[in-house]
Amino acid sequence: MTRGRDSGPEFDHPTEKCGVVGVSLEDRDAAFPTYYALYALQHRGQESAGIVTHDGFQQHQHVGMGLVGDAFEEADIEDLVGSAAIGHVRYPTAGSVDKSCAQPFSVSFKGGALGLSHNGNLVNADDLRDDLAASGHAFTSDGDTEVIAHDLARNLLDDDIVSAVETTMSRIHGSYSLTIMHDDTVLGLRDPLGNRPLVVGELEDGYVLASESAAIDTLGGELVRDVRPGELVVLHEDGSGFDSHQLVAADNTAHCFFEYVYFARPDSVIDDELVYEVRRELGRQLWAEAGVDSDVVMPVPDSGRAFASGYAEAAQDEGASVEFAEGLMKNRYVGRTFIMPTQEAREQAVRLKLNPIRSTVEGKTVTVIDDSIVRGTTSSQLVDLVREAGAEAVHVRIGAPPIEAPCYMGIDMATREELIAADRTPEEIADEIGADSLSYLSLSAITAAVGKSEADLCAGCVTGEYPYDVPGEARDRDIDHPAVDAPAHD
Structure with missing residues (x-):
């Protein structure tokens, strides 16, 4: 590794x-x-x-x-x-x-x-x-x-x-x-x-x-x-x-729903849908399901930006006085593999990568928008950063459902024991990461935004039901091979 x-x-x-x-x-x-x-x-x-x-x-x-x-x-x-x-x-x-x-x-x-x-x-x-x-x-x-x-x-x-x-x-x-x-x-x-x-x-x-x-x-x-x-x-x-x-x-x-949520570039088109617009719609759905009236809505760069934009737009359409603003500045010259030998260094890594813009958050209630939480370690450090910059309250909103199970389809994801949502409620996770509140987007909102039924999306990391048989996990779906008979899955 x-x-x-x-x-x-x-x-x-x-x-x-x-x-x-x-x-x-x-x-x-x-x-x-x-x-x-x-x-x-x-x-x-x-x-x-x-x-x-x-x-x-x-x-x-x-x-x-x-x-x-x-x-x-x-x-x-x-x-x-x-x-x-x-x-x-x-x-x-x-x-x-x-x-x-x-x-x-x-x-x-x-x-x-x-x-x-x-x-x-x-x-x-x-x-x-x-x-x-x-x-x-x-x-x-x-x-x-x-x-x-x-x-x-x-x-x-x-x-x-x-x-x-x-x-x-x-x-x-x-x-x-x-x-x-x-x-x-x-x-x-x-x-x-x-x-x-x-x-x-x-x-x-x-x-x-x-x-x-x-x-x-x-x-x-x-x-x-x-x-x-x-x-x-x-x-x-x-x-x-x-x-x-x-x-x-x-x-x-x-289809892997995380392509729409996180993996694909925002300027890519998947099944005739521009990913950027899908993410903005997911942000609007996030406000509809779990909106909280705060002074500022800010994204975790860069993945949360389209979500936050749609969230703020939906809030303003309903008369909320929320402002969309950049509250975290990303250092683009810090690589993914810089050395972090100690826990103190790992905590320092977030500060190397992200720095709060104090004028955006000081003395204000803040909603931080991100696309997902896996283990929760970085989320708690981000909340600390925003609080230390003077935020009066920090609410966290996530543009995907809780990740409760590993992925076996090609995403490098944590084990079930490491997933913060595997055995905790959103309220418990909010307490663990130090947020005033935490809400996730529902899977039904994602299916509506991408125009597909839940049966046509792979959401194994959310539901624990996988499209192919994995030892100890759900059975695979039936697939018709018209010209070649497929052997039974092991």
Whole structure:
């Protein structure tokens, strides 16, 4: 585990997942566009970054640890020739934190060259690894991405790429959005329940797949649409278009609701909904459900800003005299992994990252808006900061329901024992973090804001009911594989 990863100022939030990219262009090299797209997805992973290209004859790869700008030198990108590419930024949810687990994962075998980037988490990776190892497959990492790659490579020995992917889909269970490169063909695959996001966009001379539409915007492209749950998208090698193959059909989806609440960039579009406007609506719903008349409404930067804006707007529409104001200034030059060897240093970390604006809070009643609370450690320190700056009262409002259970679908979340809401009421949590009051947003408000039913959202971290079977947890939903019979889940 990276130093500071478990105790920094972002510790009270679920941790980002990963970001994937796939690019197929007419005749220019795809490495630089892929690099820029990864920059746009940097918020989804900071542990490592990588790109694999194919020039029509052979595969080229570069992976490195750290942020995108640290993982690549200009010469590295120039060496990645070829008009087909896939890329990845990683935050580990399965596997070690070292270069052996950096993605894309690539392999050359009798069926050609294969590259794979994965956003998500398999719940049956260990069983699949054992099965593949028994068949002679040797593994170089402990991540689940290599398991998918080996299974797909085995299927490609006997089938075309679409059939091979279809067979692999019948064997892997959990959340995944994949960008795949088989020789110089780039593909995008989304899990049958659509838990992880994936979109396809059009460029002037090709097409791009990405975890979020903001990456397409960065390349000057146009969003075409979301890749559908259970759909395989195959980009044409000449950049002229793409083919769609609906491999799996499910009665319901299981979109991760935290994409709307926290993970996705506010300027991204998910299922035709701009994330920023969804968060503003969540803020308005938060006022309707748990509004408190205070002098100032202030966000925890940066994730609480859209919520606070909508909350204040709804309050003012009802005649409240609340003012929206920035009350915490963020130091953007403090990294996620600065060293914090002692509890005193960990408490100092919040002050390094955030500093109150005294004129905003002094002598006033304050409502602090954030997107979520995981363990509560940072929340208590934020409340202390605001009080020390002179606030007369501090109310906390959260734009998501209480997180009461772990996530097994690809979010780095605390264990049930560490979750502050697992065994405490909001009143008890308010007392623990030192707030005058604390309220969460309901799940029904989230479903209304995103325009989906609860049956079409994954809210396992809130309800404890998961879309796939997890040992000791809820059973998975039925999924119809029309062409390939899926084995029973373990």
